[in-house]
Amino acid sequence: MKPNINYANLAESYLFSAVAKKAADYAAANPDKKVLKLSIGDVTLPLAPAVIAAMHEAVEEMGKKETFKGYGPEQGYPFLRESIKGYYARRGVTLNADEIFVSDGSKSDCGNILDIFAKENTVLVPDPVYPVYVDTNVMAGRKIVYAAATEENGFLPMPDENTNADIIYICSPNNPTGAAYTKEQLGKWVEYALRKNAVILYDAAYECFAEEGVARSIYEVEGAKKCAIELCSFSKTAGFTGTRCGYTVVPETLVYEGMSLRKMWLRRQTTKFNGVSYIVQKGAAAVFTEEGEKQIRENIDYYRENAKIIAACMEECGIPYTGGKNSPYIWLKCPNSKKSWEFFDDMLEKVQVVGTPGSGFGENGEGYFRLTAFGSRETTKEACARIVKWLKK
Numbered sequence: 001m002k003p004n005i006n007y008a009n010l011a012e013s014y015l016f017s018a019v020a021k022k023a024a025d026y027a028a029a030n031p032d033k034k035v036l037k038l039s040i041g042d043v044t045l046p047l048a049p050a051v052i053a054a055m056h057e058a059v060e061e062m063g064k065k066e067t068f069k070g071y072g073p074e075q076g077y078p079f080l081r082e083s084i085k086g087y088y089a090r091r092g093v094t095l096n097a098d099e100i101f102v103s104d105g106s107k108s109d110c111g112n113i114l115d116i117f118a119k120e121n122t123v124l125v126p127d128p129v130y131p132v133y134v135d136t137n138v139m140a141g142r143k144i145v146y147a148a149a150t151e152e153n154g155f156l157p158m159p160d161e162n163t164n165a166d167i168i169y170i171c172s173p174n175n176p177t178g179a180a181y182t183k184e185q186l187g188k189w190v191e192y193a194l195r196k197n198a199v200i201l202y203d204a205a206y207e208c209f210a211e212e213g214v215a216r217s218i219y220e221v222e223g224a225k226k227c228a229i230e231l232c233s234f235s236k237t238a239g240f241t242g243t244r245c246g247y248t249v250v251p252e253t254l255v256y257e258g259m260s261l262r263k264m265w266l267r268r269q270t271t272k273f274n275g276v277s278y279i280v281q282k283g284a285a286a287v288f289t290e291e292g293e294k295q296i297r298e299n300i301d302y303y304r305e306n307a308k309i310i311a312a313c314m315e316e317c318g319i320p321y322t323g324g325k326n327s328p329y330i331w332l333k334c335p336n337s338k339k340s341w342e343f344f345d346d347m348l349e350k351v352q353v354v355g356t357p358g359s360g361f362g363e364n365g366e367g368y369f370r371l372t373a374f375g376s377r378e379t380t381k382e383a384c385a386r387i388v389k390w391l392k393k
């Protein structure tokens with residue numbers, strides 16, 4: 001047997017595991033100190049009451065012979081796909097329910113979708129970016145080229161005619177920088193992808209944080225259904241990080257060399273995936289009811305307020321930052337030109353606050369640091385108070 005030697009090209013551990021381990025080691029060595037985590041983008045508010053009620057009902061159904069469910073459709077129950085379709089329709093995007101695939105989250109889909117692409121494709125990834133895009137392609141041995149997201153371009157790289165790519169990743173609102181493309185800017189990417197016969201993998205996991213003037217779906221752009229797959233999640237929208245549910249949209253119009261990507265993805269999912277549990281899908285569908293939408297909106301507003309608190313803390317300390325507006329992440333420049341991991345260690349040591357080093361998201365993230373607004377209000381305020389006390393000039 002020959003192992004997949006591409007794994008030798010990966011960093012020793014996944015970014016968020018490495019951060020969690022460092023924080024846990026520190027906490028174990030310093031039991032008298034309270035460590036506050038603003039690192040991984042994990043939610044802290046409980047599921048909305050409408051979601052819980054729907055899941056309870058589904059549990060009851062599973063306990064009765066007449067309503068019990070075994071295997072469900074691999075692509076997701078029609079009731080949930082119809083609800084997702086309706087959600088897009090309310091934003092002016094028309095989809096066919098057959099183009100929507102329910103999954104256990106967009107992180108899995110981000111990696112799994114690569115099954116339908118040949119190894120020879122060149123992948124274009126913004127730098128810095130959510131590490132899953134890079135790591136999954138390194139595992140597959142694909143060539144990766146980078147589009148630098150820097151202060152100069154507002155962390156929003158635009159297509160470069162001289163770069164050739166077959167698979168293009170876009171995450172907007174962006175993780176980690178919080179920068180978000182307008183519809184016009186996305187239009188340039190769509191034009192480029194169509195010209196290059198490339199496919200865009202559009203990660204919309206943070207769309208619910210997008211404000212006025214910022215695109216929430218790539219399908220708002222004309223022509224996108226001919227070149228883009230959209231991945232989305234209930235994790236950040238409705239607090240499903242521990243419940244697990246997401247969806248991927250693969251339009252029927254995506255046809256390359258005579259092969260339909262929708263049909264290929266369906267074939268892949270029916271072969272390798274048995275669907276998301278009925279109970280979870282019932283809970284997910286409740287997110288799109290009037291009541292559910294109102295309740296999750298309140299939760300999102302709570303996180304937005306946390307983002308404002310962190311932003312105010314940065315301002316008080318005179319630390320340049322972006323994000324926090326269309327996104328739950330604050331992307332800050334490490335004070336005193338510190339390197340990302342140096343600042344991580346310093347902050348942990350001095351004030352016991354954990355964040356995510358920017359360099360973990362790519363070379364251009366070096367010297368930057370990410371804080372999440374998904375913490376509790378108490379943790380956010382306490383962490384900010386400690387940072388202000390430590391860094392305020």
Ligand code: MLT
Nearest residue numbers: 039040041042107130175
């Ligand atoms: C992050 O912190 O970047 C994300 O929460 C990680 C994830 O969604 O997998």
